Amino acid sequence: MTRVIGLISGTSVDGIDAALIDVTGTELDLKVELIAGKTYPYPPNLSAQILAVCGGEKLSMAALALLDDQIACSFAWAAQEIQNNSDRASLIGSHGQTIYHRPLGKVISPNNLAYSLQLGRGDLIAQITKIPTISNFRAADIAAGGEGAPLVPKVDAYLLSHEEKYTCVQNLGGIGNVAYLPPRSQENWLDKICGWDTGPANSLLDLAVQHFTSGAQTYDHNGIWAASGTPCDRLVEQWLHQDFFAQLPPKSTGRELFGSLYLHQCLADMEPYELSPADKLATLAELTVASIVHSYQTFLPQKPDRVLLCGGGSKNLYLTNRLQALLQSAAVLTTDEVGLNGNFKEAISFAVLAYWRNLGIAGNLPKVTGAKQKMLLGDIYQSFANVVS
Incomplete structure (x- = not known):
């Protein structure tokens, strides 16, 4: 049994959904148990800024980096809070906050790849929580010619x-x-x-x-x-x-x-x-x-x-x-x-995708996303506490 935290904030930007789950099995025998689920609202000024950026507001690179850090800190805080009074998780799967998504139908680049940007850097979440974190789930599917969505x-x-x-x-x-x-x-x-x-x-x-x-x-x-x-x-x-x-x-x-x-x-x-x-x-x-x-x-x-x-x-x-x-x-x-909590199903799903990534199991379905092949989804970030020198 593996205890995993799943984190996501969706298109509505109404808060970070956090799910703490226990996972057993792999695919056909996959079973999950929701230990805790809660939505943690963003600070009002942060949610307003995210919505403005999603709406096309221009940012300097310095402001974008700061926003990335602020979102990551909010996600890390949610991961820490959801574990209160529970055994510590051994893995985090963080979808992050999508601020821009360009599907294949809108591609203007010569390589004919989609583009999707999620903020809330996994490396920072890993360092704050001291828990290995998997994030950036959509990139591998996009690199294989897919839309990067839907992934669940x-x-x-x-x-x-x-x-x-x-x-x-x-x-x-x-x-x-x-x-x-x-x-x-x-x-x-x-x-x-x-x-x-x-x-x-x-x-x-x-x-x-x-x-x-x-x-x-x-x-x-x-x-x-x-x-x-x-x-x-x-x-x-x-x-x-x-x-x-x-x-x-x-x-x-x-x-x-x-x-x-x-x-x-x-x-x-x-x-x-x-x-x-x-x-x-x-x-x-x-x-x-x-x-x-x-x-x-x-x-x-x-x-x-x-x-x-x-x-x-x-x-x-x-x-x-x-x-x-x-x-x-x-x-x-x-x-x-x-039998599956609808409020936290997306957060549960990204916890499972992180669990699969950790086991070396592909997470995408090419027929769904348009990718040319099955891919391992997500980048793995270890915390200092988990890195062997």
Whole structure:
């Protein structure tokens, strides 16, 4: 048994998710137990700076280095806090904070490689915590010609697949992504797994709430505000013609596409319809739901028997109810209902990816990311306490 800490801050930049887990097995016999999970908010000035940089604010190299250090210190602090009253972890897997992601569809470089930058340097986390730390998970997949995302479907496959049922694991973070898991009883089932980013999830909704309340409110609790409005189906249909939704997988996206500029374009599109703020939120929520359903109908090889939701949006009752209404025959559940904590599933996944990296087990699925081969994911950093002179 190995005790591992997983750390991640997602597109919403609402805090660092930390998961302390015990891991046994390797792949088919993989088992995890969540010992502790908690979200540690960034200091307000740090989260504001991260969001500004994600939104395109220019930084000097000195300021970028300082931001990298500040994020790493926040991650290290979260790793130390999550271990309180627990046995010490022997490994940390830190995804870091994505501040820029350029998928293959937007490549302008001659080598035709994607690009993804996560801040929160693993070497500093290792030195502060005195625990070996694995970070920079996306680089190896990108070097092999992949998107570097999504990276968790292999973990989903071993923790959430079903012997007989077709399963979709749908993450509703700032951006939505899906892992399609065929039944384990099928021959070569692992080779049939696919996945991709489906489009916006909480990112546009949270930005809209902040816009309508001048920052007084950061999100729509349980989707209550959106549920009080009426979506404009004509606008949703118009937005679904955006190029990303028609793009064949593998594909990934982020705030670079579905961020503030996209929201303001949506708000401009709404002006002729004289919608209330509640109607506007309902329409943006319907875009999230409709883009997921459109993605399933267009790209899945088989309709799912069940859809397992995770991420912050899985707590949004309006989103989950609309998904169930549109998916009809598929049972819409949360990963919590099948034994895996949905709030910390991404953090758990990066703990597992670090565990695999330490054992020399590849973490990516080339069919999902577009990489040319399976790769060991992550750079390993030892602390001084663990380096033999």
